[in-house]
Every structure is written in structure tokens, then in C-alpha cells.
Amino acid sequence: MSRRHKxxxxxxxxxxxxxxxxxSRVLNGSGAVAPQTAxxxxxxIAVLGFMPDAAGRSLRSGASRAIxxxxxxxxxxxxARSLEGIERAAAQxxxxxxxxxxxxxxxxxxxxxxxxxxRGVEGLVLTLTDTKPDRIDAVAxxxxxxxxxxxxxxxxxxxxxxxxxxxxSRVALQEATEQLIAxxxxxxxxxxxxxxxxxxxxxxxxxxxxxxxxxxxxxWDPAEIPFDAQDEAFEAALGDLIxxxxxxxxxxxxxxxxxxxxxxxARRHGLAVPGDLxxxxxxxxxxxxxxxxxxxxxxxxARRMGEAAVDLLFGLIAGGPPRQLILPHTFLEGGxxxxxxxxxxxxxxxxxxxxxxxxxxxxxx
Amino acid sequence: MSRRHKxxxxxxxxxxxxxxxxxSRVLNGSGAVAPQTAxxxxxxIAVLGFMPDAAGRSLRSGASRAIxxxxxxxxxxxxARSLEGIERAAAQxxxxxxxxxxxxxxxxxxxxxxxxxxRGVEGLVLTLTDTKPDRIDAVAxxxxxxxxxxxxxxxxxxxxxxxxxxxxSRVALQEATEQLIAxxxxxxxxxxxxxxxxxxxxxxxxxxxxxxxxxxxxxWDPAEIPFDAQDEAFEAALGDLIxxxxxxxxxxxxxxxxxxxxxxxARRHGLAVPGDLxxxxxxxxxxxxxxxxxxxxxxxxARRMGEAAVDLLFGLIAGGPPRQLILPHTFLEGGxxxxxxxxxxxxxxxxxxxxxxxxxxxxxx
DNA sequence: ATGAAAGCGCTAACAC
DNA sequence: GTGTTAGCGCTTTCAT
Numbered sequence: 001m002s003r004r005h006k007x008x009x010x011x012x013x014x015x016x017x018x019x020x021x022x023x024s025r026v027l028n029g030s031g032a033v034a035p036q037t038a039x040x041x042x043x044x045i046a047v048l049g050f051m052p053d054a055a056g057r058s059l060r061s062g063a064s065r066a067i068x069x070x071x072x073x074x075x076x077x078x079x080a081r082s083l084e085g086i087e088r089a090a091a092q093x094x095x096x097x098x099x100x101x102x103x104x105x106x107x108x109x110x111x112x113x114x115x116x117x118x119r120g121v122e123g124l125v126l127t128l129t130d131t132k133p134d135r136i137d138a139v140a141x142x143x144x145x146x147x148x149x150x151x152x153x154x155x156x157x158x159x160x161x162x163x164x165x166x167x168x169s170r171v172a173l174q175e176a177t178e179q180l181i182a183x184x185x186x187x188x189x190x191x192x193x194x195x196x197x198x199x200x201x202x203x204x205x206x207x208x209x210x211x212x213x214x215x216x217x218x219x220w221d222p223a224e225i226p227f228d229a230q231d232e233a234f235e236a237a238l239g240d241l242i243x244x245x246x247x248x249x250x251x252x253x254x255x256x257x258x259x260x261x262x263x264x265x266a267r268r269h270g271l272a273v274p275g276d277l278x279x280x281x282x283x284x285x286x287x288x289x290x291x292x293x294x295x296x297x298x299x300x301x302a303r304r305m306g307e308a309a310v311d312l313l314f315g316l317i318a319g320g321p322p323r324q325l326i327l328p329h330t331f332l333e334g335g336x337x338x339x340x341x342x343x344x345x346x347x348x349x350x351x352x353x354x355x356x357x358x359x360x361x362x363x364x365x
Numbered sequence: 366m367s368r369r370h371k372x373x374x375x376x377x378x379x380x381x382x383x384x385x386x387x388x389s390r391v392l393n394g395s396g397a398v399a400p401q402t403a404x405x406x407x408x409x410i411a412v413l414g415f416m417p418d419a420a421g422r423s424l425r426s427g428a429s430r431a432i433x434x435x436x437x438x439x440x441x442x443x444x445a446r447s448l449e450g451i452e453r454a455a456a457q458x459x460x461x462x463x464x465x466x467x468x469x470x471x472x473x474x475x476x477x478x479x480x481x482x483x484r485g486v487e488g489l490v491l492t493l494t495d496t497k498p499d500r501i502d503a504v505a506x507x508x509x510x511x512x513x514x515x516x517x518x519x520x521x522x523x524x525x526x527x528x529x530x531x532x533x534s535r536v537a538l539q540e541a542t543e544q545l546i547a548x549x550x551x552x553x554x555x556x557x558x559x560x561x562x563x564x565x566x567x568x569x570x571x572x573x574x575x576x577x578x579x580x581x582x583x584x585w586d587p588a589e590i591p592f593d594a595q596d597e598a599f600e601a602a603l604g605d606l607i608x609x610x611x612x613x614x615x616x617x618x619x620x621x622x623x624x625x626x627x628x629x630x631a632r633r634h635g636l637a638v639p640g641d642l643x644x645x646x647x648x649x650x651x652x653x654x655x656x657x658x659x660x661x662x663x664x665x666x667a668r669r670m671g672e673a674a675v676d677l678l679f680g681l682i683a684g685g686p687p688r689q690l691i692l693p694h695t696f697l698e699g700g701x702x703x704x705x706x707x708x709x710x711x712x713x714x715x716x717x718x719x720x721x722x723x724x725x726x727x728x729x730x
Numbered sequence: 731a732t733g734a735a736a737g738c739g740c741t742a743a744c745a746c
Numbered sequence: 747g748t749g750t751t752a753g754c755g756c757t758t759t760c761a762t
Contacts, residue, residue, distance in 0.1 A: 010755080055756085056754070056756035060756045083445075084438065087465065100456065119419045426740075
């Protein structure tokens with residue numbers, strides 16, 4: 001079963017007694033080939049164990065049969081799962097998937113996209129850190145079809161300029177916040193990934209703020225956690241929230257990873273979840289659902305998102321227009337959710353300064 | 366910033382007033398180029414935004430600067446994390462990572478490897494379902510350097526025939542089982558992924574059995590969960606274990622995902638963890654550690670494993686000999702671990718048949 | 731329906 | 747130190 005030197009199309013042609021062009025036609029189903037000849041060629045292919053070389057094919061036809069994917073990280077299961085959907089959908093169409101991660105670094109991100117393009121991928125599925133027009137333009141400038149996944153660009157009226165598969169993070173988190181408010185919570189804090197590295201995090205904060213505003217409640221400054229040192233920085237941010245004299249009775253987290261850590265940290269600080277603090281996450285990671293208590297969260301269909309992104313991408317590759325797809329989200333109740341206690345003491349001892357919720361005109365930094 | 370037609374090396378040569386060969390030399394640092402000329406070339410490259418086309422380069426030089434990775438699934442964070450290590454290590458050397466998943470399907474697995482090879486990858490990092498010699502041979506037959514990750518092939522004396530980065534699952538689980546026995550557990554059951562799709566799972570079972578044997582305790586038949594329907598099938602298997610008249614006081618799971626589900630399921634069945642049932646996992650997923658109670662487990666360095674695999678792979682690509690690397694594992698205590706209760710009632714009502722631990726001469730099927 | 735030949739972008743071998 | 751050129755494996759005209 002071992003072959004020293006890979007067979008080329010010429011070897012096949014010789015073995016089948018035909019011209020290389022004919023072999024190519026059989027291979028690609030292009031042009032007409034006599035059934036008899038075709039089967040002779042197929043025979044030779046099988047005998048030699050021939051597989052067409054991707055580089056030669058790509059060089060000549062420009063069709064690399066590969067797509068490129070950029071994710072911020074693979075440590076977050078939500079992106080891993082989405083990638084799984086992408087890889088499957090691509091493989092189904094005979095496309096390979098080249099993967100790269102940005103580590104939430106806006107600079108590396110653009111380099112990585114350029115690298116992917118240089119590889120000759122026919123399309124891209126990207127989760128960018130930032131979706132401001134100039135960044136989108138930088139990507140579009142390569143002239144390679146692309147689809148954004150998970151991103152939350154500011155909507156612009158009129159026909160979409162690029163394709164997108166996502167959920168509406170803003171609305172989703174607004175609804176989640178409303179649930180908390182309906183449960184009697186008035187002091188609701190927000191904990192998110194750094195806005196500079198995640199437009200999702202920012203959109204979710206905006207949804208939170210919209211709900212608080214609508215209810216006439218003061219919105220808090222967001223606690224932003226840098227993505228590169230999530231575990232450690234997280235402790236600090238949560239300690240800060242908890243240390244405030246007017247402590248929150250509920251905490252909204254921009255993803256489940258953060259939510260899970262929040263539950264653990266709150267407990268280490270002696271707070272009961274959900275007794276003293278209700279927690280809501282975002283993503284719907286399976287693992288967060290089987291935790292005890294299960295994490296209340298906004299579920300998004302990660303795998304389907306990946307598949308949908310690939311569908312959109314192939315629409316683009318086929319010459320279709322950009323399309324923006326908003327997939328449905330679901331609010332999942334969970335054990336981390338409880339009604340606000342009527343007896344909650346708004347003032348706690350042990351801190352020198354008096355801190356309370358603030359209403360930022362603009363997010364900090 | 367947008368360029369309609371990608372610049373070629375010829376465009377650069379023209380712009381810089383040199384020959385294409387010179388540009389190539391600058392690009393690859395091969396041959397000597399006058400510093401002055403070089404900077405002129407670099408200038409032209411920058412102005413034109415030129416990036417060498419991977420297909421052309423690959424076709425000519427045979428160096429695709431890409432590696433291929435095969436994982437069983439990306440839904441298991443342990444593989445996602447390992448992939449992250451692989452991608453990073455590869456990118457650091459200027460290599461792209463082409464990814465594919467087998468879905469634990471031994472047939473698809475070999476196809477996928479062939480596809481990766483046809484893409485022209487210079488090396489492979491694989492986690493195979495099965496590592497019997499004929500399967501290894503099938504992979505080796507492509508003549509592309511490869512490294513196995515996570516796999517647990519039967520050791521063969523003498524110089525290794527292929528490279529490998531893994532932990533010693535057998536020993537690790539033997540140790541974990543010994544811990545359980547030291548805590549007074551005598552009825553210890555094993556829950557694992559289907560052996561036919563995972564040599565890790567099998568090796569772990571063997572470690573479990575070795576420890577039980579050494580302690581003079583009866584080993585149980587493994588409860589095997591198919592990977593394709595883990596969640597549902599899992600319920601059935603655990604129900605089975607729990608339904609036995611002589612129920613286990615401890616459960617060893619071949620991975621953390623299973624372990625987490627086991628804890629949740631046991632609770633749904635009214636069992637206290639660890640009061641009625643101690644549970645141990647395998648992998649050391651961060652998420653399982655922040656769960657409440659934290660999952661006792663055997664931690665393996667997933668990310669480092671990925672990086673190590675790439676190191677080994679480049680050793681191979683550079684012409685070095687195969688090397689097998691066993692990374693260290695760590696037993697992590699956790700809240701799912703408790704001493705066996707002295708008053709544990711070995712007989713429980715409600716079942717018609719009397720089942721107990723069995724000592725299989727050979728694993729079933 | 732099939733063969734012949736050009737050439738995709740690049741690197742490497744050779745000439746100067 | 748630099749220019750010229752052949753050709754990697756393939757697809758795709760253009761002939762026939």
C-alpha cells in the first residue's frame with residue numbers, strides 16, 4: 001500500500017494509454033469522455049493510488065478547494081464547536097479548512113488573514129476582534145470572499161456590504177437583563193471580555209444598559225476582563241464588584257466561561273449563588289448546563305452558526321450577494337437564577353470608600 | 366489598501382528593476398544579495414503588498430509550509446486545546462495548519478489522512494481511533510512524516526517506528542484507581558468511551574484493571590459509551606451501573622466530559638457525590654476544576670502536548686529519527702473524592718436480577 | 731471524443 | 747551578485 005514516489009497525472013495517462021488532458025477531464029467531470037475510456041482511466045488511478053496534487057491544481061485553476069478560518073482562541077469551547085461545524089460543512093463540499101487564531105490581538109489578526117489569503121484560500125470565515133469599517137475594508141481589500149461569524153458590527157441601513165452569521169447579542173442580553181429585573185433585581189452588574197478585543201462583549205453591554213435604562217435603573221460601568229489573562233484578572237474584577245459597598249444582587253457575564261468563574265469566585269467570597277447573587281452567562285456551553293447549579297444563560301447555536309457561515313460563504317463564492325443571517329438565541333433558565341431577596345442589605349461594612357453604580361456616558365478607556 | 370489583482374513576483378521584479386530570481390532570493394534568504402538591492406526589493410514588495418503565492422511555491426519546491434492535523438472531535442475541549450498548541454507552534458515556524466476531524470470513525474479517518482496528504486502537507490499530527498500496526502502502516506505508507514498525539518499504542522521493544530507525544534494513560538489510571546482503593550473503595554466501576562474508537566479509553570481501562578487485580582479486588586466490565594451519542598447513551602450506561610444490586614461506591618471515567626456527566630446523572634438518581642459515589646475523571650479540563658464539587662482527575666498538559674507533537678514533527682521533517690515522548694500527568698484531588706462509607710449497603714432493592722462485578726478475561730466485543 | 735501544448739507563480743540550477 | 751530559464755502538476759484552450 002506504500003508508494004515511494006507519488007504518482008502524477010502523467011503516470012496515470014501513460015498507464016491508461018491516454019493523454020493527460022483526458023485524465024483531467026475524468027477527474028473533474030469536465031468535457032465529455034467515452035465511458036470506456038473513462039473506466040480505463042479510473043482503473044489506472046486506482047492501481048496507482050493517484051491523488052491529484054493540490055498545489056498543481058490550485059496554481060493552474062486558482063481553485064485551492066480550501067477555506068480559511070480565523071478564531072480568537074480555541075480555548076473557548078464556543079469557538080471550537082463553531083469550527084467543528086465549519087470544518088464539517090466545508091469537508092462536505094470537498095474543501096479543506098485552514099485554521100488560525102488571533103489570540104484576540106487586533107494586529108496579529110490582520111497578519112493572519114493576509115497569511116491565509118496568501119495560502120490561496122477561496123474564502124474566509126472570520127471572527128474579528130473589531131468590526132469598524134476600516135477593519136472590514138482591510139479584510140475586503142484582499143478580494144477574497146469572507147463571512148463574519150459571531151461579530152456584532154453596527155448595523156448600517158441598506159444592502160449589506162458583507163456576509164455575516166451571528167446572533168443578536170444586544171437584544172439577547174437586553175432580554176436576559178429584563179428577566180433579572182422581573183425577578184426583582186435592581187443592582188445588576190456587568191462583567192465582560194475587553195471591549196477592545198470583542199465587539200460581542202460591547203454589544204452585550206449595550207443590551208444590558210438598554211434594559212437597565214428602560215427600567216429606570218442605574219447601569220453600572222462594565223467590568224472588562226482582558227482575554228489574555230482571564231483567570232487572574234477575573235479574580236481582581238470580581239473582587240472589585242463584590243467589594244463595592246452597594247454590591248450587586250445579580251451579575252451578567254458576557255460569556256459562560258466568565259459566568260462559571262464568577263459562580264466559583266462568588267462562592268469563595270462566601271456568597272451563596274443564587275441566594276446572594278444571581279448569575280447569567282452567554283453561549284449555552286453544554287458544560288455550563290450540567291454544572292450544579294446549572295448556569296442560566298443565553299444559548300446560541302454554535303455549531304449551526306459555523307455551518308451557516310459556510311453556507312453563506314459558498315453563496316459568495318458562487319457569485320451571490322452578501323447576506324446577513326441572524327440566528328435565533330434562547331434564554332435558558334438555570335439554578336444560578338433566583339428572585340432578589342427583599343432583605344438584601346444595600347450597605348456592607350469593610351470598605352473605606354463608598355462606591356455605587358455609575359452611568360457612564362461612554363465605556364472607559 | 367485594496368489591490369485588484371494580486372501582485373506576482375514578476376511585478377515586484379519589474380518595480381524594483383531586478384530579475385525575478387533576485388526577488389526570490391530576498392524572499393527566502395537564499396543566495397547572496399547586495400544589501401542595497403535587497404532593500405530596493407523589499408521596498409517594492411511593501412509598495413505592491415506582495416505576498417508569495419503558496420501554490421506556486423509549493424509546486425516548485427515541494428515545501429507547502431503547511432501541516433495537517435486530525436482530531437477525533439473538536440467538541441472535546443481537550444482536543445481543541447491541543448490543537449491550539451499545535452497551531453501556535455506551527456505558526457511560529459511559519460507553517461499553516463490544515464485541520465480535519467474523524468468523528469471517531471475509523472474509515473473516515475484514513476480518507477481524511479489521504480486528503481490531507483493530497484493537499485501537500487509536509488507533516489501530520491494525528492490522534493487515531495486505533496493504533497494497530499496495520500493502521501499505522503496505512504498512515505506511514507503516504508511517506509509523509511507524522512506524529513501521534515494522545516494515542517496509546519502497545520509498546521514494542523526496540524527503536525520506535527514512529528513519533529508519539531502522549532501521557533501514559535495506563536499508569537495514570539492505575540495510580541488513580543490506587544487512590545480510590547486507598548480511600549477504602551472496593552466496588553469501583555469504570556466508564557469509558559468505546560474502545561473501538563479510542564485506544565486511550567482501552568489503555569485507561571487496563572490501568573484500572575491492573576490496580577484492581579493488584580489489590581485483589583474484582584474488576585468490573587467496562588461500561589463503554591459510543592462517542593457519537595455520548596449524552597444519551599451515557600444516561601443508559603450510568604443507569605445500568607447504578608441499577609446493579611451491588612452498586613459501585615466509586616466510578617472512574619475515561620475523560621472529564623464523562624466524569625462531569627456522571628456527577629450530574631448520579632445526582633439526578635438521588636446519589637450524593639461524593640457521599641454515595643466518588644467520581645474520578647481524566648484530562649484536567651479547566652472547567653471541571655471550577656465545578657462544584659471540583660472533579661478529581663488525572664490532568665494532562667493538552668496544550669503542551671500539541672506543542673510537543675509539533676516539535677517532534679519538525680524533528681522528523683528535518684530528517685531526525687522517530688521519538689516517543691511521554692509527558693507527565695498529575696493526579697488532582699477534588700471534591701468528588703471521599704472515603705468509602707463503612708456503612709455502605711451492598712444490597713439495594715428494586716432490581717430483579719443480581720448483578721455484581723465481573724472479571725472479564727478479555728474486554729467484550 | 732481525444733491529443734497537444736501553453737502556462738499558472740514560483741524556486742533552483744546555471745550562466746555571466 | 748545578478749540575470750535567465752526550465753519546469754514542478756495540473757487545467758484548459760485549441761486542434762483534430
